[in-house]
Amino acid sequence: MAQVYPIRNLLAPGLVAELRTALQAEATPWVDGRQTVGRDGTKKRNHEIAADSPLRLELSDKISAYLRGPLTSETLAFRHLCDPRRWSPFLFSRTGPGGGYRDHMDSAVMFRGAPEEMRSDLSMTIFLTEPDTYQGGELVVDSDMAYAPTFKMAAGGAVLYATDAIHRVAEVTAGERLVAVTWIESRIADPIARQINADLLQVMSVLTRDGACAPDIRESVVTKLEKVRSNVVKRHTG
Template sequence: MYRVLPILTDDEIAQCRRIAETAPFVDGRITNPHNVAKQNEQLHDPSAYETSAQLLQQALVRSEEFRNFAFPTLIAPPMMTRYKPAMRYGAHADSAFLQLPAATIRSDLSCTIFINEPEAYEGGALHIRLGDASIRFKLPTGQAIVYPSDTLHEVEAVTKGERLVAITFIQSRVQDPFRRNLLFDLNEVAALEGLKMAPENFTRLQLVQNQLLRHWGDKP
C-alpha cells in the first residue's frame, strides 16, 4: 500500500536546500485558509517554486520504481514545506481533486520527499494510519514515501529544529489501489524472474501484464 523510494541525488538535495535558505516561505494556510489542522510554512516565491518543482518532479519521473509503483498520469508540482518548533499538520485525508493551473488532478497517491536529515529535527514524523496499522516515517535525506491519499495521516509536532520536505499528489493510470498493487507485484515478478522462464511462458506473462493494464487503466 505504500513504497519508500530513493529519489534525490546529493546535488539535487543541495539545490533544494539553497532555494529553501534564500527564498521566502509563508503561512501554509494561504492556499487553504479554513484548514485549522495545517500549521506549517510553504515556499512562496514563484520563480523559486517553479525551479524546485521542476527539479523534484523530474527526479520522481526519472525513478523507474516510482513509475512502476504509481503508474503516474498526472503529478502536481511538488511544493517545499517546512515545519519549525510547535508546527504540525493534524490528522486529515487529502482532497479527492486538486485544481492546478492547467488541469484538475485526482489525488490517488500522496508523496512526501525528505530534504533534510532526520537528525536535524525532533518530532515531525509523518504518521499514516493504514487500516489497523499505525506507521511513522522520518526518512533519510533524498528518500520519499508514496502512500494512498485517502488514508488518514498527520505530521506530528516538531519540538526542535526544522523539518524540510516537499509534497506532491499523483493521479494514477490505475485508480483502484488493489489493482494497482497487483500490477506492481506482477511487474516485479516479471522483472526479477522473467529471464529465467521459458521464452513462451515469459511472452504469455507479458501478455497478461499488458491486458490487465489495458483493461484496468485510464486512457492515456
C-alpha cells in the same frame, strides 16, 4: 490499511543538497502554510513557498525532470508503484518547533474546475533534511488506526501513500523539517489493480536480470507476465 510505499534514496544526494540550499536561503519566499489548507486551517502549522513563486516552479521542475530522466532503481520503483499519468507541481514545506499538521485527508481532486484538474490517487512526501537534524516531524499514515505506520526517512527518501488515507505530521519539537509534496494521478484508478500491475512489473524486472531465471524459460515466463499485465491495464485504466 491504505497502500503505503517507502522508497529510500528516491532523489540523488546532489539534487537534495541543491534543493536544501535553495530552501534555506535568506530570500526564500515562505508564507503561512494555511494558504493551501481546506476547511480547518487550525490543523496546519507550517510554512510553504508561495504557490505562485518562480522559485517553487523552478525547484518543482528540477524534481520532475529527475523523476522523468534516466532510470535508477528508485525512480523505476516510483514508476512501477504509481504508473503515473501526471503529478501536481511540488509543494515545499518548512516546519519548525511547535509546527505540525493534525489528522487530515488530502483532496481527492486537485485544481477542480481548472484545465489542469486531476484525480489524486497517491500522495508523496520527499524528505529533504536528515532525520537527526530535527526532533519530531514524523509522517504518520493511517493515523486513525492504533498501529499506524510512522516514517522519518533520510534526506532524499520518499513515502507514497493513498491520498484517501487519514495522516498527520507529528509536532516538530526542535530543528527544522523540510519536505517536498506532490499528488499523483495514476493511469490505473483502481488501487487493487494498480498494486497487481506494480507486483507484475517488479517480478518481470527480477526475472530479466542475469541468473534470476533459467535462460530457456525466461522469455516465455516474461511474455506470459506481460500478457497478464497488459490485460490488467486495459481493463482498469481510468
